[in-house]
Amino acid sequence: MAVAPVLPPTLLASHAAVRAVASRVAASRPIRVAGDDHLHPPQVASLRRGDWVKLICGASFEDAADVRNLSLVYTLAGVDCIDCAADASVVGAVNEGIDVAASIVPTVQRPWVMVSVNDDCRDLHFRKAEFDPEDCPPNCSKPCEKVCPADAISLKRVVVGGEHAHSDPLSDKLEGGVIMQRCYGCGRCLSVCPYDRISAMSYIRDPTMTAELLKRSDVDAIEIHTTGKGTDMFSILWSSLGESINSVKLVAVSLPNAGESTIDFMNAIHTIMQSYREGYNLWQLDGRPMSGDIGRGATRETVSFAVDLTSMSDRPQGFYQLAGGTNLYTVDSLKNAGLFKATTLPGTTTTEKFGSQQALIGGIAYGGYARKIIGRILRKIPVQLGRMRIEDHPGYLLEALQEAMSLVGPVKGYPSPPK
Incomplete structure (x- = not known):
């Protein structure tokens, strides 16, 4: 594993404004005394409360420089997880970004690192x-x-x-x-x-290489993208990953809305995953893939997907998270649907079978929109000696952090910083 970077004292000193803004993240972090949250990792406690945030770098996005800088910025902004391509160099870039963030703000919470794979070459993300x-x-x-x-x-x-x-x-x-x-x-x-x-x-990610990645100490989770058109390919991939699957803390399944057959498909997948014994499982509801940067309407499909699934009592256990079309309008859309941090169905007082301490929707993953708002700033930074490190430009890092917090903040519950 790479040695964690150490920034020169003069550069660290120039990030005083960044530390002041990032301290809002630590100050707003809930004290985990309610219920049995203290028994779970902080990332899982976020899922239970409904304020989990994941950064999607992109299942096929392999620009290590951008991935590194995005990871740095969104770690400072307080995300719980960073999802990236199942590629060793990309995983290294994510962890380097996280390490730099920790060197600037030592109290930052380290997000889980997730790698994304697919069971079917028809998946649009691959x-x-x-x-x-x-x-x-x-x-x-x-x-x-x-x-x-x-x-x-x-x-x-x-x-x-x-x-x-x-x-x-x-x-x-x-x-x-x-x-x-x-x-x-x-x-x-x-x-x-x-x-x-x-x-x-x-293409399909090589399961043998993925299995080796899962054994790394700096990989915490895996996400399997499936098309919802049958379980055979999922079962083959699951078997190929073998015991390595039990090296991670969380297994996520990303799937589209397949209508009436969705619940049956999910329950079949859940049965296949019974061999996973060591951690938690999460369902990613992929409403409108890779469209969050388009505009307000893009988020409707994923919120509609969430409304449909949460109304079904026979859905499988696990956490549920939105993706596909997510952007700055998603929180308001969830609130309008009565699902933002809700533990009971809108209009009822019925306790869910999963327990009243767990939110119906555990959180939101941001991809294209999250990359877009930071990408505008990254494009301003000159490339020096063949590399571009946002921490070498404190003003741009501060600007990027403010943008990231304006997206993460409404989910996490801290106000957006003034610009």
Whole structure:
């Protein structure tokens, strides 16, 4: 494992404003004396209260520099978990970001590190866009580049014959294409290409490599993405992971809304997971995948999914968390549905079979929107010596932390800091 970074005293001193803002996180952290919360890890206590927050770096997003900086910022903002690609270098980047956050604010709570895998190549989270730029007309307006939320497409027009040549523009060409480590499979470029030259390349994470990752001391959880179209692939993946699954503290299953068959599917999955003995399980309700950065309407599907499932008494045990389309409007939408930190169904006084001490919805995972609001700031920072570390720029780190807290704060219960 990498040695935890130690920042120079002069750099640490420059982060006084960051520490002052981050101290609001520690000051608002609940004193765990209610019920039996003290018997659980703080991350699980958050799930039980309904104020768990997870950062989704992206199941296919492998830009280690961005992942590192995002992890640093959102650790300071108080997230409970950071979800990333099941790749050793990406896991290392997450932990480095967490370590730097702890060196700036020693009282920060270390989030759990979760790796994401899939049981089916049809899962939208596990694909990359691909195309050959030489097949693109040189006079293309490049809508794919404009629409990409991850800045994962870069195209440059090259003049055939040299920079000063006076050639026919139609004989020029485009260079570049998809930056694979940044593409996370949202698919928005597929529909805007006027020449239908972009395709999607799907893949499945190697379960053998994943099993080795789960044995690491700096990996705490796994999330298995499944399409809801059958349990055979899930069962195969589960068997492939073997005893390594019992090395983690939490197993999450991310699934879409499959309508009336959803509960039966979840219960079948829950039966398969009976061999998991060591920790907790969580259901991620993936309403509208990879759409949180689009706008207010994106969050409706995941809240609707939550409303449907919480009304069903035969749903499997475990914690429930929202994802897919989550953004700054999600908390208000949950409140309007009567589900924000609620332990009983809206309009009833019925105690749930899971116990009155557990929230119906344990929390919210933020992905595209969380990355977008910090990405605006990261793009301002110059790359130095081939690397970009946000802690080297205290002003930008403070700005990023304020943005992150404006998203995490409404769930956690601390007010957004003034800007």
